Amino acid sequence: xxxxxxxxxxxxxxxxxxxxxxxxxxxxxxxxxxxxxxxxxxxxxxxxxxxxxxxxxxxxxxxxxxxxxxxxxxxxxxxxxxxxxxxxxxxxxxxxxxxxxxxxxxxxxxxxxxxxxxxxxxxxxxxxxxxxxxxxxxxxxxxxxxxxxxxxxxxxxxxxxxxxxxxxxxxxxxxxxxxxxxxxxxxxxxxxxxxxxxxxxxxxxxxxxxxxxxxxxxxxxxxxxxxxxxxxxxxxxxxxxxxxxxxxxxxxxxxxxxxxxxxxxxxxxxxxxxxxxxxxxxxxxxxxxxxxxxxxxxxxxxxxxxxxxxxxxxxxxxxxxxxxxxxxxxxxxxxxxxxxxxxx
Ligand SMILES: NC(=O)c1ccc[n+]([C@@H]2O[C@H](COP(=O)([O-])OP(=O)(O)OC[C@H]3O[C@@H](n4cnc5c(N)ncnc54)[C@H](OP(=O)(O)O)[C@@H]3O)[C@@H](O)[C@H]2O)c1
Numbered sequence: 001x002x003x004x005x006x007x008x009x010x011x012x013x014x015x016x017x018x019x020x021x022x023x024x025x026x027x028x029x030x031x032x033x034x035x036x037x038x039x040x041x042x043x044x045x046x047x048x049x050x051x052x053x054x055x056x057x058x059x060x061x062x063x064x065x066x067x068x069x070x071x072x073x074x075x076x077x078x079x080x081x082x083x084x085x086x087x088x089x090x091x092x093x094x095x096x097x098x099x100x101x102x103x104x105x106x107x108x109x110x111x112x113x114x115x116x117x118x119x120x121x122x123x124x125x126x127x128x129x130x131x132x133x134x135x136x137x138x139x140x141x142x143x144x145x146x147x148x149x150x151x152x153x154x155x156x157x158x159x160x161x162x163x164x165x166x167x168x169x170x171x172x173x174x175x176x177x178x179x180x181x182x183x184x185x186x187x188x189x190x191x192x193x194x195x196x197x198x199x200x201x202x203x204x205x206x207x208x209x210x211x212x213x214x215x216x217x218x219x220x221x222x223x224x225x226x227x228x229x230x231x232x233x234x235x236x237x238x239x240x241x242x243x244x245x246x247x248x249x250x251x252x253x254x255x256x257x258x259x260x261x262x263x264x265x266x267x268x269x270x271x272x273x274x275x276x277x278x279x280x281x282x283x284x285x286x287x288x289x290x291x292x293x294x295x296x297x298x299x300x301x302x303x304x305x306x307x308x309x310x311x312x313x314x315x316x317x318x319x320x321x322x323x324x325x326x327x328x329x330x331x332x333x334x335x336x337x338x339x340x341x342x343x344x
Contacts, residue, residue, distance in 0.1 A: 002336060003053070005039040005090050005121075007083045007112050008098030009063060012126050012153070013040065015329025016096070021056050023333075033340050039090050040068070041083040043099075049078040051091050087112055088119045094148075094339065096332060097125035103217070103226045103242070106133040117141045117149075124335040126153035126328050132226035132242060135233045150335025155181060155227040156304045158327025159320030160334055165235045165308050172310035174235055176275035179306035180299050181227040183322040184211045184218035185250050185270040190300045192258040198251060210302060220249035221270060221285040228272035228285055231306070236274060238281045246284040253287060261289050267297045295319075 006013045020027075020035055027033040036053030046068035048054055054071075062071035068079065087095050095116035097109050106129040113130045116123045123142070125131065130138060131151045142149040152162055156179075165174060180186050187210045191201040202219070205211035217223045225247050232240040250270050261268050266289040274283040290297040295317040299305040304322030307315050321327040 002033075002035040002340060003038045003091055003093045004035055004096055004336075005041075005049075005086050005092035005094070006037060006096045006098060007041050007087065008100070009040045009042050009045070010098065011325030012328045012332065013096070013098045014060060014063060015325030015327070016098075016332050017056050017060060017329075018326060019329050019333050021060075027337075031337060031340065033337055035336065038092055039081070039086045041081070041086050042068070046079060047081050047083070047086065049081050049086055049090055050074065050076055052076065083108070083112060084115060087115045087121065092121055094122040094124055094336065097123060097127050097130070098332075099127060101127050101129045101226075103129050103132055103222060106130050110134055110138075113138055113149075114141065117145050117147055120145060120147070122148040122150075122339055124148075124150040124153075124332050124339070126151075126332060128154045128223075128226040128230065132229045135230070136239060148335075148339040150332075150338060151230065152335050153328045153331035154230055156306065156318075157183075157321050157323040158330040159304060159318060159322070160331065161306045161318050162231060162234055163334060163338070164316070164318050165231075169308060169310055169313075169316065172312045174276075174308050174310055176273070176281075176309045177231065177235070177306055178271050178273045178296060179228075179231070180269055180296055180304055181272050181306065181322065182218055182221075182224040182270055183302035183304060184215065185221075185224070186299065186304070186322075187211075187302050188219070189250060189253070189258060189268055189270070192253070192255050193262060195255050195259055197255045198253060219251050221247045224270060224272045224285045228274060228283055231272075232274045232281055232283060235308070236276060236281055238276070238279070240274075240281060240283060244283075246286065248284075248286045250287050265292050266290060267292060269296055269299075271296065 039049040041047040110130040305319040
């Protein structure tokens with residue numbers, strides 16, 4: 001039985017718990033996987049800790065009611081532990097870090113991840129901040145402590161792209177990759193094909209919840225940049241920092257740029273690209289005019305994709321969901337299963 005502590009209980013945390021409920025029988029039967037959630041912590045809705053595990057249905061219900069004070073009291077339940085208390089003092093085997101992403105400071109998530117490893121707990125996260133900013137430090141700390149560090153959910157939400165490269169393409173040399181890894185910009189570029197300019201489509205994306213009120217992180221390419229850095233470090237084994245990558249967003253593109261390209265057999269896409277050169281890589285996040293024959297050119301709307309270039313089977317493209325609570329929770333679950341199987 002794997003004991004889980006969730007730091008952050010928003011879309012992804014709830015998505016994960018829904019999967020733990022709905023797939024419990026299948027996971028137990030097919031993989032011998034059994035997990036209990038022993039703690040959850042949030043910023044404003046309180047926290048819960050019970051060493052023997054929480055009732056997942058009651059947890060979701062309390063969360064839907066807006067605060068964990070609606071969770072029924074049972075003997076042994078603690079309601080006032082901070083995230084740090086839960087990380088350092090609980091009996092969790094795995095800390096699942098699901099607070100908001102900050103790719104400038106990496107906090108508070110980086111402190112959570114460090115504290116978890118220091119107290120001997122495995123970590124799984126969907127949070128790009130700590131991984132993109134402190135890749136080597138955190139992986140080295142996990143290795144030194146003999147602990148698992150899973151972060152599949154940081155890139156392409158639920159679509160197992162790094163797992164494909166690490167496990168499915170094992171034995172190949174991956175010379176590079178190109179990807180559409182930001183859903184917001186791909187949605188905007190797709191909608192601009194109707195002839196609407198950037199500002200109009202952005203407003204529409206914001207109204208539909210596909211773009212943040214402050215869209216800078218997405219439309220200027222920072223989100224894709226963090227994902228690119230994570231994939232380069234993980235899959236290509238090359239240390240690459242955020243500030244070493246050329247980055248350009250999509251805000252300068254007009255509806256005419258998009259429709260003219262299409263007329264000529266091309267599509268503008270925000271592409272995260274890396275190519276190995278000797279011991280190093282060149283990498284960029286920039287809008288590119290892709291020929292329609294490129295598999296990435298047909299990836300539309302909020303869908304994501306990555307093409308890995310391999311020496312044995314040539315290019316391999318994986319296409320799928322880039323976000324969403326359940327899909328991203330599924331990627332977290334995939335890491336937990338990997339930890340359970342001990343394949344790393
Ligand atoms: N949603 C997606 O599709 C997706 C896809 C890939 C990766 N991710 C990443 O996954 C993470 C979680 O995303 P989400 O969509 O679940 O976010 P969310 O819905 O905004 O939930 C964030 C959770 O973190 C809690 N939190 C924030 N600061 C905290 C702190 N200092 N201590 C404890 N808890 C804190 C919040 O508390 P309150 O409940 O009190 O606000 C909330 O429960 C983010 O890093 C995100 O970038 C998300």
